């Protein structure tokens with residue numbers, strides 16, 4: 209009898225450890241037609257994501273997360289930093305309105321993220337003055353609200369705040385020009401037992417450097433691994449992560465926990481951004497963290513949020529056309545590829561349910577139109593300027609199109625973005641509506657989804673489902689092992 213209990217205990221422990229591995233995901237909403245929050249929350253649960261990171265405190269999003277059992281990192285956008293830095297009252301109000309009130313509605317807010325990558329060089333230092341006082345004021349407001357144990361305040365930081373002169377992790381340190389601000393931040397994080405949140409992008413490393421060793425960006429072994437005083441690094445994620453770990457250690461914060469706030473690979477819009485590489489990277493990363501081994505400097509579980517959940521067609525493309533293609537799911541919640549997140553017994557991602565599309569019709573270049581028509585150039589630049597042509601061009605999913613196909617793609621994208629309103633397919637003498645899908649090969653001519661504003665309450669039975677799944681999980685584990 210005693211033996212049975214021991215066996216049962218070990219099995220239960222094993223199963224719990226197995227199911228404790230948790231993976232988070234970034235949920236951004238810079239889309240012309242975002243999926244309704246209740247559909248996305250269902251999708252998060254169906255896929256086994258236990259944590260979500262948000263870039264703002266959007267009411268529809270937060271309300272849909274109430275009682276979902278999903279942990280939330282709520283964000284503060286950069287344009288609020290100056291106000292929050294200069295006014296502790298504004299910080300108190302932000303916490304009261306955007307944290308306390310949702311916690312009382314059952315939203316499991318675990319982190320508040322102050323700003324997003326404020327040290328990015330693209331900001332020209334404009335946020336350097338406000339980031340630290342904003343952190344202090346939000347932390348003080350959280351403490352005042354009695355939430356300091358429950359909600360940790362952090363800043364998602366771009367990985368180029370630290371560097372290594374010879375690219376060995378053990379020579380990592382914070383950049384000299386911002387070290388003093390970083391040290392102030394580290395002190396506040398440490399005092400409050402809050403994590404350092406870093407966004408790590410091997411894709412950007414690869415894209416920015418023509419000599420970057422390609423296989424070092426992925427996780428399936430590198431032809432020339434980095435040897436750091438006897439420690440071998442075979443992927444740039446581990447090396448980058450540990451460059452941070454060394455920088456923290458060198459500055460007296462070797463125990464500060466690290467969260468990987470964003471990690472992922474875009475799937476379109478650039479020669480290095482396609483479905484294969486995106487899948488290879490995301491699967492490689494998941495398999496890596498599921499081993500639970502961590503990195504040489506930080507053995508153990510890695511706390512990470514994949515970037516990202518769904519494509520966003522209104523993101524700025526200043527960094528590149530790939531910016532609108534980071535999702536593991538397309539705009540309509542359809543998965544892009546097979547991916548085993550290790551949290552379900554399946555290698556497939558689960559599509560969003562109950563998504564409604566507009567009618568099956570497309571706008572295209574009419575066969576009688578001439579490419580020499582003087583209206584061609586202004587029409588395509590108008591369509592692309594107002595819609596999304598980032599899947600056109602060298603190395604993209606629609607690079608197989610000819611000039612006429614290009615025009616049709618642009619016209620259709622504009623027509624769908626404007627919800628198929630008839631006037632959006634009236635390019636003079638050039639366009640027509642068709643009910644035959646013009647998609648060719650990898651190039652998809654999309655039909656837009658219906659915009660929804662209602663967030664239906666689809667939360668019935670979530671507790672019961674959870675209890676049942678735990679029981680079933682244990683039974684399955686027992687059956688597998690015995």
Ligand SMILES: *[C@@H]1O[C@H](CO)[C@@H](O)[C@H](O)[C@H]1NC(C)=O
Nearest residue numbers: 264265266285301302305306
């Ligand atoms: C709460 O967050 C929203 C969205 O980020 C923002 O617009 C609003 O100003 C915030 N509320 C307060 C009181 O700061």
Ligand SMILES: *[C@@H]1O[C@H](CO)[C@@H](O)[C@H](O)[C@H]1NC(C)=O
Nearest residue numbers: 328329330331332333334335
């Ligand atoms: C930063 O400076 C560059 C060049 O001076 C300018 O083009 C860009 O708009 C600036 N960005 C911001 C956010 O101020």
Ligand SMILES: *[C@@H]1O[C@H](CO)[C@@H](O)[C@H](O)[C@H]1NC(C)=O
Nearest residue numbers: 398457459460461462463464
């Ligand atoms: C870091 O953690 C170790 C082990 O828990 C502990 O012995 C050490 O004192 C800690 N160091 C600091 C700087 O907090």
Ligand SMILES: *[C@@H]1O[C@H](CO)[C@@H](O)[C@H](O)[C@H]1NC(C)=O
Nearest residue numbers: 481482483484485603604650
């Ligand atoms: C992706 O991989 C498949 C199978 O390995 C291959 O047929 C296809 O050409 C690849 N596509 C790209 C864009 O690399």
Ligand SMILES: *[C@@H]1O[C@H](CO)[C@@H](O)[C@H](O)[C@H]1NC(C)=O
Nearest residue numbers: 552553554555556684685688
């Ligand atoms: C779960 O995974 C195991 C091992 O890979 C497999 O044998 C089993 O068929 C899977 N069960 C389901 C329901 O998919």
Ligand SMILES: *[C@@H]1O[C@H](CO)[C@@H](O)[C@H](O)[C@H]1NC(C)=O
Nearest residue numbers: 600601602609610611612614
């Ligand atoms: C199609 O459009 C893309 C992006 O504008 C361009 O790079 C490409 O050369 C065009 N292809 C043809 C055949 O015109």
Ligand SMILES: *[C@@H]1O[C@H](CO)[C@@H](O)[C@H](O)[C@H]1NC(C)=O
Nearest residue numbers: 581582583584635636637638
């Ligand atoms: C459309 O084509 C007709 C005949 O080719 C021409 O007369 C007319 O000016 C064109 N309209 C526009 C807006 O280009």
